[in-house]
Amino acid sequence: MSNETEEAPLSTTAERQVIVEEAGKAPDKDWVIVTRGIKREYDMGGEIVRALRGVDLAVRRNEYVAIMGPSGSGKSTLMNLIGCLDTPTAGEYWLNGQLASRMKDDDLARVRNKEIGFVFQTFNLLPRATALHNVELPLVYAGVASAERKERAFEALKSVALGDRVHHRPNELSGGQRQRVAIARALVNRPSILLADEPTGNLDSSTSEEIMKVFESLAESGQTVIMVTHEPDIAAHARRVVVLRDGVIASDERKERFAAKMGF
Amino acid sequence: MSIFEAIRLALTTIRVQKLKSFFTALGVCIGVMFLIAVVSIVDGMGRYMEDDLVGKLIAINSFELRHRPNIQIGDVDRETRLEYSRRQRILESDVQPVADALPEGTLWAMYSEANLNVESSFSRPRRAQITAVDGDFFEIKRIGVTNGRLFTAGELSLGANAVVVGPDLVERLFPTVDPVGREVRIAGKVYNVIGVGESLGKAFGISFDNYIYAPFRSPVHRALNREANAIDAMMIQTPSAEELVDVQETVRAVMRSRHGLRPAQRDDFSLQTADSALEFWNTIKGYLVLAGIALPAFGLVVGAIVIMNIMLVAVAERTHEIGIRKALGAKRRDILAQFLIEASTLSTFGAALGIAAGAALALLIRNTTPMPTYVAPWSIMVGVLVGAGVGIVSGVYPASRASLLDPVTALRQE
Known part of the structure; x- marks a missing residue:
């Protein structure tokens, strides 16, 4: 019975407190992400589409969270909001102590540069640039000088075991290698969160395992990881699984409970 | 992103897209080439008139007392001619x-x-x-x-x-x-x-x-x-x-x-100085310089439209790239600078080529025809400024379109 209580939905405990009871206040620095009732509505030619209908989510530093849900559940919209590519139509979004939901373009760009490391399903590398240059890009926009930039980009590539592929272009790399370049790029500016959108969606299963291992070890080393996926077995790698349905959180559970439910 | 970084990025893009860059530069190149060539012809004629023709006929700091002028560059109306003949x-x-x-x-x-x-x-x-x-x-x-x-x-x-x-x-x-x-x-x-x-x-x-x-x-x-x-x-x-x-x-x-x-x-009677003999020449020289600037200006306008068009296409086909850059933290002004500098680098490069080609054309004219040409330093300056200006003007609209792209939409575009 006591075991059961421990595995209860997380939003009933400390998360609930930071979301509800401290509403309007900046969360303390333990919390890297706090969303309070964020909504996102689109005007599609007069018809209002409610992609998110009020999402309360709190993520602590060092957590490894998977966001799941069927297509149309709003998980991509949530990811865009968390990644500061978009702003909510209502609600608060606190990212690392900053109110991102009220930010203007340039501040959002700065936050994306400093706080977020993106990993995309389609890698999104610049096709004509070398692996090294791709990894350098966030540092270019951070205003880091050339020499330091090259060094840090090289270190980041070494950390994903691509130290011998720095001058290859994306088309000269395998899918798994491309995704590792993207991970190196995401990490090079030491972001608060690593935000991955279907990171294994374009990879075969053995390569997927390889990429998940990279995420695993990053999470173990203390990197906050948020991963959007629709594959339960990929989500099962995370330590916490948030399931979205129709624009709201349907469940928010620890990995063990989620795995048991999925029959892993 | 620093300006130096933006120029380096522009050069990389230009190197990678050689054909596109070539045609972009060509538009400005031709305009500037004709600007330099025409201005050098007009200028050369002017120097010829002043230094050689009139300068040799009329000595420095001197004037001639005549019953009527003997150097008359341009038309004299009937009445004046009649008056001259009665003198x-x-x-x-x-x-x-x-x-x-x-x-x-x-x-x-x-x-x-x-x-x-x-x-x-x-x-x-x-x-x-x-x-x-x-x-x-x-x-x-x-x-x-x-x-x-x-x-x-x-x-x-x-x-x-x-x-x-x-x-x-x-x-x-x-x-x-x-x-x-x-x-x-x-x-x-x-x-x-x-x-x-x-x-x-x-x-x-x-x-x-x-x-x-x-x-x-x-x-x-x-x-x-x-x-x-x-x-x-x-x-x-x-x-x-x-x-x-x-x-x-x-x-x-x-x-x-x-x-x-x-x-x-x-x-x-007439007191004829070098200035009075050159009076008419100075009037037509004004028109010639105007024509010499107006005609290539049309070429430059066409060049500007070509550049704008090419840059708009470039923005469209690089929408995904812009999305990536924005996701990685590129601000509006970074994207704006990227495309503006790309356009103006190309057109300045085109202008430099145009200056070289125009000077070569002027030299060719001087050596093969009796028409004297002179490439004035100011026309080179104007050429460079015009080139860069055309690039900036024609790059502003495409660049601002690029900088205003929504990152989510841009990323979705393949």
Whole structure:
């Protein structure tokens, strides 16, 4: 019975407190992400589409969270909001102590540069640039000088075991290698969160395992990881699984409970 | 992102997309090329007019007292021509009163000229410009001799039968022998060659060296002027440009009183300066420069439209890239700078090529046609500025479109 209580939905405990009871206040620095009732509505030619209908989510530093849900559940919209590519139509979004939901373009760009490391399903590398240059890009926009930039980009590539592929272009790399370049790029500016959108969606299963291992070890080393996926077995790698349905959180559970439910 | 970073990025893009970049640069290149070429032609013509043509006909800081102007670049209306034809000529007797009124240090000369045949025992008769001169003619014109000597004061005042021959004429009249001490015949009279004059150069392919100078009082002046005591012109040179206008007024006053003109009457003689001879040229030069700028400007406008179009296409096909860059933290101004600098780098590069091509074209024109060309430094500056300007102007709209792209939409685009 006591075991059961421990595995209860997380939003009933400390998360609930930071979301509800401290509403309007900046969360303390333990919390890297706090969303309070964020909504996102689109005007599609007069018809209002409610992609998110009020999402309360709190993520602590060092957590490894998977966001799941069927297509149309709003998980991509949530990811865009968390990644500061978009702003909510209502609600608060606190990212690392900053109110991102009220930010203007340039501040959002700065936050994306400093706080977020993106990993995309389609890698999104610049096709004509070398692996090294791709990894350098966030540092270019951070205003880091050339020499330091090259060094840090090289270190980041070494950390994903691509130290011998720095001058290859994306088309000269395998899918798994491309995704590792993207991970190196995401990490090079030491972001608060690593935000991955279907990171294994374009990879075969053995390569997927390889990429998940990279995420695993990053999470173990203390990197906050948020991963959007629709594959339960990929989500099962995370330590916490948030399931979205129709624009709201349907469940928010620890990995063990989620795995048991999925029959892993 | 620093400006240096943006330029490096632009250069990379340009290197990667060679064909696209080539066509972009080409538009500006052609416009600037014609700008440089046309301006260099107009400028070259101008220098030619001022330095060679008029400069050689009219000496520095000098003016000529004539009954009507002899250098008239451009049209003269019928009325003026009629008025010119009614004017009385300047007489030899006018010269001394005018000369007496001139301030200290002013030089003067008088002359008459005509084209006549000249004979020598060594050649068939040749056409030459014969000028009968008196006063400080050679000092004012700064003509010396390369062989022999100029006239002595005695020869001038006595009207000796002596001549100074121009270098071109010497070659024709005396192809094989030393001309000094030989004889030439002009209008049936014999003259001694005492010197060979310096070259006066040429303009528009016409040599000024086909000349003969003789003392004014020698018999030659009767062959030059049907009116026995008339002269073609009195030439007056002041020591510096400042005195020129004052001296002109002095001469004007003397001539008006000699001709008995009332204050309301206009001058019935002309004081011709290099400026007055160039007046018409300066007017048409203005139009030519305007045309020389307006025509290439059309080319540049077309070039600008081409660049804008290419940049719009570039923005469209690089939407995904812009999305990636924005996701990684590129601000609006970073994207704006990227595309603006790309456009202006290309067009500046095109302008540089255009300047080189235009200068080459100008050189080609100079070497293959009698048209003189001169590439003015200011036209190069204008070329560079225009090139960069065209790039910036035509890059602004595409670049701002790119910078305003929504990152989510841009990323979705493949």
